[in-house]
Amino acid sequence: MGNCLGRKKEEFKDLTSMKFNHLKVISLIPNKTNKHCDRYWLCECDCENKTRKEIAEPHLIKGNIKSCGCLTGIGITNKNKERAFTHLYPYYKNIKNSYDAMKKRCYDEKHDSYKNYGGRGITICDEWLDNYMNFYNWAIKNSYQDGLTIERIDYNGNYEPDNCRWATWKEQSYNKSNTIYITLDNETKTIGQWSDETGLSYSLIHQRYFKFNKKTKEELFKPLNKINKKRKEI
Secondary structure, three states: OHHHOOOOHHHOOOOOOOEEOOEEEEEEEEEEEOOOOOEEEEEEEOOOOOOEEEEEHHHHHHOOOOOOOOOOOOOOOHHHHHHHHHHHOOOHHHHHHHHHHHHHHHHOOOOOOHHHOHHHOOOEOHHHHOOHHHHHHHHHHOOOOOOOEEEEOOOOOOEOHHHEEEEOHHHHHOOOOOOOEEEEOOEEEEHHHHHHHHOOOHHHHHHHHHHOOOOOHHHHOOOOOOOOOOOOOO
16 A cells, blocks of 8 residues: 555545445455555445445446446447346336336226225325335345235235235235135134135135035035035035
């Protein structure tokens, strides 16, 4: 560091944990400077590889370097811009589709599902409503994967971080307003869940419980007689 030893103490600013474009500062690189006495910082890129790179302080602050290099050499066509963007933000498109659909259900009166959402007073929290990236970051932090859909834990509650999770379509079907729950021996489950557990069809359990008033596990989940499978056995 030679000529840099005389640098005033008050000139130092700790950049640890600060974010510059797609780079997050991890730590200072001890005893490393360039000929201009610029300090070097170890930074981690947002990209899927989470690549780390040592970068001189002015390049970070001025935005001369915005990533680990994953954007370098990518052309200016819309297609290449899209590729670069999805490289930095995995699942961006799918999460955006979920976000747009959520807003339509709540605020577009012409949407087919509006009556069950916005029409019932269901809204989206301020944190998400006009800030997609807040929603995106929540989605990634809460284990979003392809094939999952957003679900409200409290069916009558709003879309907000504490009341939402990612679920499969099957899991979502257990949390609808018309879902039927059956309690047996102090254990409450949907008919669909009882069906999964016992191997009996949804319709058979429904008919036994409501039409033939079978209210115990022994009666309700009695296995079908394979020999008489074609008979109307309830």
